[in-house]
Amino acid sequence: MEKKFNLQKIGEKRYSLDARGLVCPYPQLLTMRALGSLSSDDVLEVILDNPPSVRDIPPALRAKGYEVSETERVEKGTWKIVVQTKK
Secondary structure (H helix, E strand, O other): OOOOOOEEEEEOOEEEEEOOOOOOOHHHHHHHHHHHHOOOOOEEEEEEOOHHHHHHHHHHHHHOOOEEEEEEEEEOOEEEEEEEOOO
8 A cells, every 4th residue: 555655654653645746636635545544643744746735635634633734845846744643
């Protein structure tokens, strides 16, 4: 599953999902699927390059009870959204 969804463990209870190159709704769908596969209190960093996804994913995650702790531009055309899984 990790390769299929580009989900990688990057630290203790911390994972990264590379959703670059995908357009809506796929980044959001993969983010939700990845969050569903993680344990309580894990952190997911979603890397993406689709501006509508950057705009739409954080409020959608908050509406489902996830804590979005960070949304930042990491380089031109690429953003990172940091999400805490549900407790």
